[in-house]
Amino acid sequence: MLKLQFMRHGMKNICLVVDSFKGSASSIQIENYLETGIHKADRNFKVTKIPITDGGEGFTRILTDYLGGEMHKTEITGAYGRKQIAQWGIADSKAIIEVAEAAGLSQRQAGDDPQNATSYGLGKLILKIVKQEKPSEILIGLGGSATNDAGLGMAEAIGYQFNDENGFSVPALLKNFDQIKSIDNSKVDQDLKKIKFTGFADVVNPLLGENGATYVYGRQKGIEIDKMSKIDHQISRVAGIVVNASGHDHRNDVGSGAAGGLGFGILSFLNGQIVQSMPEMIKMLKIEETVSKNDIVVTGEGNLDAQSLDGKVSCQIAGIGKQLGVPVIGIVGNTNVEMSKLLDIGFSAVFTTTVGPKTLEQAVDSIELDAVTTAEQIFRVVGIGK
Incomplete structure (x- = not known):
């Protein structure tokens, strides 16, 4: 049951910690919409906004802004060979980038072959930043x-350099993995050894097998089900070559399957580390400290589903609220999770932004108005009796 009685004591501090509504609004945008609705209900509500991400869309902007850094743009080759503008940030000696910018799923067009998709542009972006900024650490968001x-x-x-059986270089595309027989690292830029690389993953999957990158996430990238076994085998063989060349086996490391195996790549080729995004973001953004100073927390995401229960943003925030004794309201685009489960996690109530019957396209187009309206109505009720 939604706890309204705290408002009767004049408390009115609201904290927004809301993930992006993918395809319709970033974390920053959705929190701005909700703030507008809250203030339409009552201008006296004090709203604190903490934009958040689990390593996907918005990772660069959110961390760069929070750390007081500067945003930059660079033209790179995207996932499918087309030119893309990738945003990246620099804050003190830290550089911040995200795979969603450099090789994101949003770049995929009809007819694109997933076996041609490449993380090459991400590597070029890393090199540019290393040469231009000389950072001590590069943070990489692995979502999307x-x-x-x-x-x-x-x-x-x-x-x-990845070579075939005759020692000739082979382009490092998934479709060419059968040809790769050896690796040459003699031309790797030595400046990379001076830098700490940290990948932020929102998944714990290993690289290979039924719980690995291909079987779990390949379908959303266009990989057909009947080709998954062959592709997983191809990656397994090449990963074995990488392990033999490096002397380090990261195939089963937690998060090595993140971003289509980029977790494995960061561990193996950059000697980096993979951290779980949400615990790290909660610590970096000092979320527990901020939540404890507020009377009510609003969290949410575009689609609150069964996967969300495994540690996605909104459920993590609900758990923090429960631990600290702060009521948590969920505002989401859609949910099919039983309310009893959400109450157990820590939500006091959950509302959807969709007003009336709509197609997905209509819901996306009307997200600003719907979010404002939903927040206004909720906080008109919250304000009763204060």
């Missing part, structure tokens, strides 16, 4: 990728 190349495209861009 279009690729399934185990990071070989990225590796090729930073100087690794």
Whole structure:
């Protein structure tokens, strides 16, 4: 049951920690819409906004802004060979980039072959930042990728060469994995060794097998079900070559299957580390501290489903609210999760933004108005009796 009694004591501090509504509004945008609705209900509500991401869309902007850095833009080759403008950030000695910008699923067009998708542009972006900014650390958001190349495209861009049985270089595309027999690292840029690389993953999957990158996430990238076994085998063989060449086996590391195996690539080719996005973001953004100072928390995401229960943004925030004794209201685009489960996690109530029957396209187009209206109505009720 929604706890309204706290408002009767004059408390009115509202904290927004809302993930993006993918395809319709970024975290920053959706929180702005909700703030507008809350203030339409009562201008006296004090709203604190903490834009958040689990490593996907918005990772660069959110962390760069929070750390007081500057945003930059660079033209790169995208996931399917087309020119793309990728945004990246620099804050003190940290550089911040995201796969969703460099090789994101949003770049996929009708007719694109997923076996041609490459992380090459990400590698080129890393090299440019290293040469231009000389950072001590590069943070990489791994959500929203279009690729399934185990990071070989990225590796090729930073100087690794993948050779066939005759010693000739082979482009590091998934469709060519059967031809790769050896690896030459003699041309890898040595400046990369001076930098700490940290990948932020929102999944724990290993690289291979039924719980790996191809079987779990390949379908959304266009990989047909009847080709998954062959592709997983191809990646397994090449990963074995990588392991033998490096002397380090990261195939089963937590998060090595993130971003189509880019987790494995960061571990193997950059000697980096993979962290779980939400615990790290909660710590970096000091979310627990901020939540504890507020009277009510609003969280949400575009689609609150069964996967959300495994540690996605909104459920993590609900758990924090429950732990700290702060009521949590969920505002989501859609949900099919039983309310009893959401109450157990820590939500006090959950509302959807969709007003009336709509197609997905109509819901996307009307997200600003619907979010404002939903927040206004909720907080008119919250304000009763204060």
